[in-house]
Amino acid sequence: MKLKKKDRQEQLNQAIEQTPFITDEELAEQFQVSIQTIRLDRMELGIPEVRKRIESVAQENWDETLKALPADEVIGEVIDLELDQSAISILDIQAEHVFSRNHIARGHHLFAQANSLCVAVIDDELALTVNASIQFKRSVRLNERVVAKAKVIHTDKKRTTVEVNSHVEKELVFSGTFEMYRSTD
Amino acid sequence: MKLKKKDRQEQLNQAIEQTPFITDEELAEQFQVSIQTIRLDRMELGIPEVRKRIESVAQENWDETLKALPADEVIGEVIDLELDQSAISILDIQAEHVFSRNHIARGHHLFAQANSLCVAVIDDELALTVNASIQFKRSVRLNERVVAKAKVIHTDKKRTTVEVNSHVEKELVFSGTFEMYRSTD
DNA sequence: TCCAGTATTATGACTAGGTCCTAATAGTAA
DNA sequence: TTACTATTAGGACCTAGTCATAATACTGGA
Numbered sequence: 001m002k003l004k005k006k007d008r009q010e011q012l013n014q015a016i017e018q019t020p021f022i023t024d025e026e027l028a029e030q031f032q033v034s035i036q037t038i039r040l041d042r043m044e045l046g047i048p049e050v051r052k053r054i055e056s057v058a059q060e061n062w063d064e065t066l067k068a069l070p071a072d073e074v075i076g077e078v079i080d081l082e083l084d085q086s087a088i089s090i091l092d093i094q095a096e097h098v099f100s101r102n103h104i105a106r107g108h109h110l111f112a113q114a115n116s117l118c119v120a121v122i123d124d125e126l127a128l129t130v131n132a133s134i135q136f137k138r139s140v141r142l143n144e145r146v147v148a149k150a151k152v153i154h155t156d157k158k159r160t161t162v163e164v165n166s167h168v169e170k171e172l173v174f175s176g177t178f179e180m181y182r183s184t185d
Numbered sequence: 186m187k188l189k190k191k192d193r194q195e196q197l198n199q200a201i202e203q204t205p206f207i208t209d210e211e212l213a214e215q216f217q218v219s220i221q222t223i224r225l226d227r228m229e230l231g232i233p234e235v236r237k238r239i240e241s242v243a244q245e246n247w248d249e250t251l252k253a254l255p256a257d258e259v260i261g262e263v264i265d266l267e268l269d270q271s272a273i274s275i276l277d278i279q280a281e282h283v284f285s286r287n288h289i290a291r292g293h294h295l296f297a298q299a300n301s302l303c304v305a306v307i308d309d310e311l312a313l314t315v316n317a318s319i320q321f322k323r324s325v326r327l328n329e330r331v332v333a334k335a336k337v338i339h340t341d342k343k344r345t346t347v348e349v350n351s352h353v354e355k356e357l358v359f360s361g362t363f364e365m366y367r368s369t370d
Numbered sequence: 371t372c373c374a375g376t377a378t379t380a381t382g383a384c385t386a387g388g389t390c391c392t393a394a395t396a397g398t399a400a
Numbered sequence: 401t402t403a404c405t406a407t408t409a410g411g412a413c414c415t416a417g418t419c420a421t422a423a424t425a426c427t428g429g430a
Binding site for chain 2: 020021051054055057058059060062075101102104106107108111112115116119125126128129130131132133134135136139
Binding site: 005033034035036037040051 | 408
């Protein structure tokens with residue numbers, strides 16, 4: 001027996017969510033109803049046509065591509081910077097940063113925040129990490145805000161040593177010492 | 186004076202690359218030529234129509250959404266894994282991994298490859314990095330392939346120490362020692 | 371200056387995947 | 401049987417094209 005209207009619309013909703021690229025014609029085939037019925041259903045459910053659906057999926061992607069473009073950007077948001085002296089950045093831990101199982105932030109994100117802050121604080125064309133010694137003091141969870149403070153503690157001709165301490169609220173969660181190579185080449 | 190065909194086509198290419206959502210009509214307006222000219226240009230350059238461009242951007246996004254779902258995934262591709270003993274992964278350095286200025290891979294990607302490999306090698310529910318001591322031996326460049334080898338060198342009740350060495354060809358580019366906390370909680 | 375060849379524009383027929391509106395038919399429940 | 405909802409059908413119109421043909425404009429060289 002064919003599905004009742006309500007059930008069909010429910011399934012339609014799911015089908016489109018899963019495969020937004022599907023046309024009305026294909027949906028009509030799938031549910032064994034006419035194209036017009038599919039269209040009426042879409043109207044009632046407020047679902048736009050394929051091309052608009054595709055466009056909005058594309059739009060999301062494009063926004064993210066733009067965000068990713070300045071690849072030299074610091075991981076997190078820099079809120080204070082004194083070149084060759086100190087810098088502070090914040091990173092809000094979101095779903096993409098955590099293990100899905102336990103909602104604990106993956107270590108490399110904290111590392112990335114600290115490491116890129118070290119690159120940013122150095123007033124030279126080129127800054128590369130040579131060595132680093134780091135400690136993860138406690139695990140960071142979803143929705144926590146990590147504040148990383150970098151402080152230049154030593155500089156000579158080619159090398160700069162930077163110390164980074166990251167806190168959530170008042171609690172130290174990460175600390176590291178980074179030895180950086182730099183040049184104005 | 187209006188642009189010559191060659192110059193226009195060059196700029197057209199760029200314009201579409203930057204804003205793939207633009208229609209022929211808008212492009213015709215922008216370059217002050219007829220729609221037909223824009224279409225001829227597209228044909229010659231092998232550029233598909235807006236809706237196809239939008240669809241391919243959307244398709245990329247969709248693929249990535251599916252890929253991104255297993256957020257617990259290892260950075261790089263695991264090609265060998267013996268639980269609690271050793272593991273090997275490869276990471277091909279692509280545009281998104283490097284500084285745009287000098288095409289040198291950003292340190293945190295090498296760290297992420299190594300760190301996530303340490304997580305993967307541990308045969309427990311939970312594995313978190315506690316300490317790490319790392320050295321970047323030489324900078325890695327665009328299109329190079331980094332092979333990371335992880336080896337468990339010590340284990341007790343709650344802690345596991347893993348050593349990771351990453352090579353490009355025969356050359357050591359990164360090495361680190363990771364102290365991991367784990368539990369079957 | 372004219373001529374050839376290239377570049378540009380115009381026009382018309384056709385397409386996919388729709389919207390919007392009207393109208394006919396089918397199914398169901400009181 | 402009647403009333404109402406659900407479904408289907410049809411036609412006009414839309415956008416953003418493709419493909420083919422033809423006319424016009426521009427430009428460099430003999």
